[in-house]
Amino acid sequence: MTDTPIPQNLVRRTPWPEGVSRPLGSPIQPSVVFVSDSPDQLDDQYGGAVDGYTYSREGHPNADVLARKIDALEGAPEAGGGGLIVGSGMAAVSAVLLGLLKAGDHVVGGSQLYGRSLRLMREDLPRFGVGASLADPTDATTFAEALRPETKLILVELVSNPILRVADIDGIAALARERGILLAVDATFSTPRAFHPFAHGADIVIHSVTKLLAGHSDVTLGYVATRDAAHRKAIYDFAVTTGLTPSPFDCWLAERGLMTFHLRYDRAEANAKALADHLAGLPGIKRTVYPLRPDHPDQNRAVGILGERGGNMVSFELEGGRNAANALVRAMPGIAFAPTLGDIGTTLSHPASTSHRGMTAEQRSANGISEGFFRISVGVEDIDLLKRDFTQGVAATLGIRD
Numbered sequence: 001m002t003d004t005p006i007p008q009n010l011v012r013r014t015p016w017p018e019g020v021s022r023p024l025g026s027p028i029q030p031s032v033v034f035v036s037d038s039p040d041q042l043d044d045q046y047g048g049a050v051d052g053y054t055y056s057r058e059g060h061p062n063a064d065v066l067a068r069k070i071d072a073l074e075g076a077p078e079a080g081g082g083g084l085i086v087g088s089g090m091a092a093v094s095a096v097l098l099g100l101l102k103a104g105d106h107v108v109g110g111s112q113l114y115g116r117s118l119r120l121m122r123e124d125l126p127r128f129g130v131g132a133s134l135a136d137p138t139d140a141t142t143f144a145e146a147l148r149p150e151t152k153l154i155l156v157e158l159v160s161n162p163i164l165r166v167a168d169i170d171g172i173a174a175l176a177r178e179r180g181i182l183l184a185v186d187a188t189f190s191t192p193r194a195f196h197p198f199a200h201g202a203d204i205v206i207h208s209v210t211k212l213l214a215g216h217s218d219v220t221l222g223y224v225a226t227r228d229a230a231h232r233k234a235i236y237d238f239a240v241t242t243g244l245t246p247s248p249f250d251c252w253l254a255e256r257g258l259m260t261f262h263l264r265y266d267r268a269e270a271n272a273k274a275l276a277d278h279l280a281g282l283p284g285i286k287r288t289v290y291p292l293r294p295d296h297p298d299q300n301r302a303v304g305i306l307g308e309r310g311g312n313m314v315s316f317e318l319e320g321g322r323n324a325a326n327a328l329v330r331a332m333p334g335i336a337f338a339p340t341l342g343d344i345g346t347t348l349s350h351p352a353s354t355s356h357r358g359m360t361a362e363q364r365s366a367n368g369i370s371e372g373f374f375r376i377s378v379g380v381e382d383i384d385l386l387k388r389d390f391t392q393g394v395a396a397t398l399g400i401r402d
């Protein structure tokens with residue numbers, strides 16, 4: 001028996017079909033490695049004399065296309081060299097803290113940061129000899145008190161999770177500037193539609209692209225941009241060395257999601273405002289939290305910083321405890337009970353059983369988070385449908401007590 005010969009072009013050697021037209025949609029480029037013409041050319045690529053990708057852990061076209069779009073939304077300073085995409089929002093937070101700080105340094109974070117950011121500061125940075133303290137982001141004087149001679153960086157979020165307090169960002173930025181400390185802002189909740197941290201003195205801006213920017217709960221990605229190219233290089237080198245690389249397919253999905261970000265955001269925000277007012281009028285609701293409402297503790301600051309941009313997040317507290325909370329979720333099957341935010345559809349989360357379960361009941365209640373406390377990430381649905389769902393859900397809790 002004679003073997004049929006294997007065609008010579010079976011392994012590579014088939015040129016990509018080129019023509020005069022080009023695809024409208026961005027191609028997905030999954031190639032891990034890129035081919036160069038000669039050692040001279042590769043030298044020129046590595047030296048920066050010519051542009052060219054080499055190995056996708058170090059960068060690839062789908063990440064760069066996505067980064068350029070977020071740069072434009074964010075107003076990332078050109079001097080910073082453009083933002084970086086990494087594999088998750090936490091990869092972005094980690095790359096900033098671990099790429100810029102060294103043993104002996106100290107960092108001050110907002111006391112209501114995203115749970116994993118808090119964990120990084122409390123559990124991981126100390127293992128590397130970096131000290132961390134927390135301060136109340138609504139009061140810049142507490143940051144001043146937390147500073148030490150070796151403090152190098154402050155990390156804050158403008159709008160906190162889940163009680164939606166609004167940071168005194170201008171006070172904190174003034175302090176950082178005066179003391180020569182870097183200010184990093186995780187702007188995931190506020191998004192570039194509502195707030196531009198660079199315009200308020202931030203040196204570094206972080207996003208979890210997973211949330212509103214990509215918007216469809218099908219990718220985890222992060223973004224980080226800097227004011228200064230040297231900081232970008234330190235963060236980039238750390239991210240490449242530790243392999244925080246984003247997948248090209250995820251970047252492609254996020255690019256597609258990002259094209260409608262402003263439309264989704266505007267609709268979700270209008271829905272959130274209307275839903276907050278609706279909830280506040282329902283029997284069985286103890287408290288409704290939305291930054292632009294007159295009963296919000298930071299309303300003045302929120303209006304000053306965000307104008308009309310109250311965002312898509314609403315929190316509320318039910319009368320009754322865990323039993324009422326269970327009844328609410330079961331009575332609203334159309335509202336996904338899922339611990340995320342920023343999806344195109346409305347999702348509901350219960351901090352006491354998810355993001356804040358690690359705290360004691362006393363710690364939670366000090367933070368305003370009871371068993372009846374919920375956070376809504378409002379989506380783009382018809383507002384009447386949302387009002388009906390929540391009316392039905394809250395009605396099912398009336399009279400239920402633990």
Ligand SMILES: *Cc1c(COP(=O)(O)O)cnc(C)c1O
Binds near residue numbers: 114210211220221
């Ligand atoms: C979700 C979130 C993160 C982490 O993002 P991932 O993409 O899930 O890693 C960081 N900061 C904030 C404010 C978030 O909401």
